[in-house]
Amino acid sequence: MSNWYLQGGKESDVVISTRIRFARNLANYRFQAKYTTQEANNILNKIKEITPSIGYGLRYFNLKDIDDLTKISLVEKHVISPEFLKNYENRAILINDDENICIMINEEDHFRMQFFAAGFNIENVYNLAKEVDEKIDSLIGYAYDEQFGYLTSCPTNVGTGMRISIMVHLPGLFLTKNINKVLNVVNNFGMNIRGIYGEGTESQGDIYQISNNQSLGISEKTIIKNTKAITEKIIEQERTARKILTKNSIELEDRVYRSFGVLSNAVKLSTEEARELISDVKLGTDLGIIKELNDAKVLKMQLYTKPANLQKYIGKEIGKYERQIARAKVIKDIIKEN
Amino acid sequence: MSNWYLQGGKESDVVISTRIRFARNLANYRFQAKYTTQEANNILNKIKEITPSIGYGLRYFNLKDIDDLTKISLVEKHVISPEFLKNYENRAILINDDENICIMINEEDHFRMQFFAAGFNIENVYNLAKEVDEKIDSLIGYAYDEQFGYLTSCPTNVGTGMRISIMVHLPGLFLTKNINKVLNVVNNFGMNIRGIYGEGTESQGDIYQISNNQSLGISEKTIIKNTKAITEKIIEQERTARKILTKNSIELEDRVYRSFGVLSNAVKLSTEEARELISDVKLGTDLGIIKELNDAKVLKMQLYTKPANLQKYIGKEIGKYERQIARAKVIKDIIKEN
Numbered sequence: 001m002s003n004w005y006l007q008g009g010k011e012s013d014v015v016i017s018t019r020i021r022f023a024r025n026l027a028n029y030r031f032q033a034k035y036t037t038q039e040a041n042n043i044l045n046k047i048k049e050i051t052p053s054i055g056y057g058l059r060y061f062n063l064k065d066i067d068d069l070t071k072i073s074l075v076e077k078h079v080i081s082p083e084f085l086k087n088y089e090n091r092a093i094l095i096n097d098d099e100n101i102c103i104m105i106n107e108e109d110h111f112r113m114q115f116f117a118a119g120f121n122i123e124n125v126y127n128l129a130k131e132v133d134e135k136i137d138s139l140i141g142y143a144y145d146e147q148f149g150y151l152t153s154c155p156t157n158v159g160t161g162m163r164i165s166i167m168v169h170l171p172g173l174f175l176t177k178n179i180n181k182v183l184n185v186v187n188n189f190g191m192n193i194r195g196i197y198g199e200g201t202e203s204q205g206d207i208y209q210i211s212n213n214q215s216l217g218i219s220e221k222t223i224i225k226n227t228k229a230i231t232e233k234i235i236e237q238e239r240t241a242r243k244i245l246t247k248n249s250i251e252l253e254d255r256v257y258r259s260f261g262v263l264s265n266a267v268k269l270s271t272e273e274a275r276e277l278i279s280d281v282k283l284g285t286d287l288g289i290i291k292e293l294n295d296a297k298v299l300k301m302q303l304y305t306k307p308a309n310l311q312k313y314i315g316k317e318i319g320k321y322e323r324q325i326a327r328a329k330v331i332k333d334i335i336k337e338n
Numbered sequence: 339m340s341n342w343y344l345q346g347g348k349e350s351d352v353v354i355s356t357r358i359r360f361a362r363n364l365a366n367y368r369f370q371a372k373y374t375t376q377e378a379n380n381i382l383n384k385i386k387e388i389t390p391s392i393g394y395g396l397r398y399f400n401l402k403d404i405d406d407l408t409k410i411s412l413v414e415k416h417v418i419s420p421e422f423l424k425n426y427e428n429r430a431i432l433i434n435d436d437e438n439i440c441i442m443i444n445e446e447d448h449f450r451m452q453f454f455a456a457g458f459n460i461e462n463v464y465n466l467a468k469e470v471d472e473k474i475d476s477l478i479g480y481a482y483d484e485q486f487g488y489l490t491s492c493p494t495n496v497g498t499g500m501r502i503s504i505m506v507h508l509p510g511l512f513l514t515k516n517i518n519k520v521l522n523v524v525n526n527f528g529m530n531i532r533g534i535y536g537e538g539t540e541s542q543g544d545i546y547q548i549s550n551n552q553s554l555g556i557s558e559k560t561i562i563k564n565t566k567a568i569t570e571k572i573i574e575q576e577r578t579a580r581k582i583l584t585k586n587s588i589e590l591e592d593r594v595y596r597s598f599g600v601l602s603n604a605v606k607l608s609t610e611e612a613r614e615l616i617s618d619v620k621l622g623t624d625l626g627i628i629k630e631l632n633d634a635k636v637l638k639m640q641l642y643t644k645p646a647n648l649q650k651y652i653g654k655e656i657g658k659y660e661r662q663i664a665r666a667k668v669i670k671d672i673i674k675e676n
Contacts, residue, residue: 258600258604263599265596266595328592
């Protein structure tokens with residue numbers, strides 16, 4: 001059974017993944033801004049101690065004991081945050097084999113708990129998140145205030161401490177030039193939507209992340225309801241855009257097959273170019289235009305063309321130029337797989 | 339047996355074709371600038387009458403009796419000149435099935451005789467040209483002056499009336515940025531070299547034509563010797579350029595395989611884009627990088643992607659947009675052929 005990020009899911013023609021994150025802190029320890037190295041260390045030891053009791057196949061790893069390639073590969077999978085790697089001391093993760101649960105210890109908060117599923121699947125992810133969250137609370141006790149809710153390092157996370165992030169692929173809205181209109185509407189709706197590769201720049205690969213920007217004064221139920229509603233609206237608009245595109249199917253077929261041609265024949269490919277080409281090819285596959293591929297192969301290509309995951313896949317560390325060559329070869333291999 | 343332009347020839351990694359053209363006029367008829375319609379007609383009748391006596395499988399066709407698509411397809415094959423099509427009246431061609439002999443009647447001169455071979459093959463083409471030329475002279479008598487040689491409409495063709503044109507593919511010199519240097523040297527050497535698609539613009543498809551620009555005061559032998567020498571020099575320089583390129587073989591492989599990828603996957607292709615892509619793919623095939631193709635397939639692609647030949651190949655007249663789609667399909671079919 002492959003990991004969650006290599007599986008298909010509900011509405012996976014548009015929705016890549018569902019993530020729920022809880023920010024939590026322990027009741028009897030000072031927060032990150034104030035704690036001493038010794039206190040941070042005590043937190044780690046405490047959590048390491050209770051890990052077997054949490055269950056869910058979670059295992060404890062000190063961040064400084066994880067090799068660099070693995071650390072970056074986890075960021076590339078969005079399982080840990082890039083910020084978490086800025087300091088390796090007194091940080092750890094709890095992670096299971098499937099990697100659909102990953103709890104960062106001593107990131108901005110004592111706990112940054114992340115739960116994932118492929119496709120659009122808020123209910124399942126939320127149920128799992130609540131279970132694990134309550135289990136840990138019962139074992140160790142969170143900092144909680146009757147009036148404010150869960151207390152966090154940054155005031156924007158106080159309250160539910162919950163953020164839902166839905167990663168979506170919106171090439172149809174981009175190609176029909178409707179993407180900016182949609183982004184504006186969503187952002188005016190109390191939600192964030194932004195390109196996942198560098199803010200302010202154009203989303204490369206047409207991948208965007210929808211998330212709630214409010215966690216205080218709003219219930220988990222309302223966050224879920226709003227996120228679901230806005231995501232459903234975006235799915236609908238993306239599908240409408242694709243229908244418009246398929247009316248002029250020659251132009252679309254030409255675009256996606258040219259990208260497939262370059263992707264399957266290039267001898268070297270940069271991360272960025274691969275991302276762009278895979279975006280086109282995913283669209284072509286999702287619309288049934290490209291017959292040579294399937295969802296599973298597209299997911300593998302998306303993952304193993306990222307620099308660190310590429311190196312883990314081929315089993316050795318190589319420089320940037322060699323990666324470009326290896327990336328082209330890995331893509332060819334994935335296309336040829338049975 | 340396929341026509342000459344679908345065959346390989348000597349040095350065909352660089353030299354596409356060898357053409358020799360003789361400009362001739364009849365002794366007892368006024369030249370084109372002066373003749374009446376009746377006189378032009380008399381010339382046609384006279385030549386039609388002697389055609390069976392010339393032999394070589396030549397057949398007579400009035401230009402106005404040839405359908406438009408066929409006429410343009412002959413221009414695309416460089417078998418007749420574009421200028422010849424500017425007026426259909428009182429013009430005819432003698433052509434054989436292989437199309438390696440094509441004699442235009444009442445172009446700028448009474449006779450514009452063209453002889454062709456694939457690859458670099460001046461001797462054979464010259465021998466054939468002389469045979470046919472002498473045969474016609476013996477049957478009908480050319481305008482010839484002891485001092486000036488063969489008399490022609492335009493003074494630049496007086497003398498031997500001979501022009502040798504060698505069509506060459508020079509992607510290596512282009513990619514190593516040596517092409518302009520080579521063009522300048524050749525042009526200073528009493529020879530012309532220019533891109534075959536539109537003068538003054540960049541040669542699209544990296545195809546150039548080398549030809550002598552002098553026919554008076556110089557013997558046929560000297561023209562042959564000079565053209566051979568300069569062509570051999572260019573072949574050598576192109577091959578040197580390709581060696582340099584293959585030293586950095588990843589870059590070259592990437593370039594030619596990307597072009598192959600687009601060519602074999604695009605759903606629509608313009609004439610110009612196809613020409614550019616085929617140029618890369620030909621280079622890749624000639625250097626043994628691209629294994630999916632061979633010379634014969636590249637030659638077919640070069641021919642049948644040209645607008646009129648494309649329509650003749652698929653057997654119907656279609657508009658420009660439909661041609662772009664048909665062109666992509668024909669290329670896919672040629673690639674898949676056994």
